[in-house]
Amino acid sequence: MDFPLIVGNWKMNSSFSESLVLTGSIQKCIEQVKHVNIVLCPPAVLVYPIFDHLKARSKNIYFGLQNIAWEDEGSYTGEISAKMVKGVCDYAIIGHSERRGIFLETEEMVHKKIKYCLKNSITPIVCIGEDERFLLEDHYKAEVKRMSNNGGILDQIEKIVDLIGADQIPKLYFAYEPIWAIGTGNAATGAYVSTISYTIRNYLKFKHKVDDQDIKIIYGGSVDQDNVKEYMLQPNIDGLLVGKSSLKAKDFCKICQITSEVKSGKGL
Ligand code: PGA
Numbered sequence: 001m002d003f004p005l006i007v008g009n010w011k012m013n014s015s016f017s018e019s020l021v022l023t024g025s026i027q028k029c030i031e032q033v034k035h036v037n038i039v040l041c042p043p044a045v046l047v048y049p050i051f052d053h054l055k056a057r058s059k060n061i062y063f064g065l066q067n068i069a070w071e072d073e074g075s076y077t078g079e080i081s082a083k084m085v086k087g088v089c090d091y092a093i094i095g096h097s098e099r100r101g102i103f104l105e106t107e108e109m110v111h112k113k114i115k116y117c118l119k120n121s122i123t124p125i126v127c128i129g130e131d132e133r134f135l136l137e138d139h140y141k142a143e144v145k146r147m148s149n150n151g152g153i154l155d156q157i158e159k160i161v162d163l164i165g166a167d168q169i170p171k172l173y174f175a176y177e178p179i180w181a182i183g184t185g186n187a188a189t190g191a192y193v194s195t196i197s198y199t200i201r202n203y204l205k206f207k208h209k210v211d212d213q214d215i216k217i218i219y220g221g222s223v224d225q226d227n228v229k230e231y232m233l234q235p236n237i238d239g240l241l242v243g244k245s246s247l248k249a250k251d252f253c254k255i256c257q258i259t260s261e262v263k264s265g266k267g268l
Helices: 016-030 044-053 097-102 107-119 136-148 153-164 166-171 190-208 228-232 249-263
Strands: 005-009 037-041 061-065 091-094 123-128 173-176 217-220 239-242
Touching: 005 091, 005 217, 005 249, 016 037, 016 044, 016 061, 016 249, 037 091, 044 061, 091 107, 107 123, 107 153, 123 153, 136 153, 136 190, 153 166, 153 190, 166 190, 173 190, 190 217, 190 228, 228 249, 239 249
Parallel strands: 005 037, 005 239, 037 061, 061 091, 091 123, 123 173, 173 217, 217 239
Antiparallel strands: none
């Protein structure tokens, strides 16, 4: 089984000098954290200088982009392609709800971006999530139906499988990020996330014959050092996508540390 993946999505935050301090501090404390893979996603313009600056990079620190173009090159003013960051970035966040909502990114764009990531051996972290909280406890069956409706999380997955083929699913991560939980402080409970993850897994297992160990689902939405343990104690959650709490080295390291402890059985 892969180590849990903790992704820090800095969004449009941090200056060049702040980013070096932040990365340096993370690097220092991560040296002690075992069995966790960490992906730092600074603003794209800072990726190369940070990568250069971190001469002795810990083996478990990787870089990722927060967004990527759907072509390798061409007349796309302002865009950055997978081909350009190959060798520096191993991951890219695709279809974050802020990209879909604010920058009007469509399903079609998301699909093309996944394809170009895979073409360039960059692991896509594909965001999916619902606007409104599911009523899982009392209406599980009806809510699974809602997930399959046009635009629902299972429908989004179905369209991705359609495009890339079920055999490519092991090459990506799904980031389950309920929109109501992102940046609100209103995080989903561990049980809620685990149930959604279980539903997605079952769907991929039974409908598309994907092996359980090949399905990787991480959670994002107001993750912090106080709730991280709750997620890591659940089955079906393979890591976390962290926004706000990834901007403070101390908080982010604590999240990585707790993840490592719980997953290795020390923090129980
Ligand atoms: P948050 O952001 O941790 O600040 O809620 C998560 C995300 O947007 O990926």
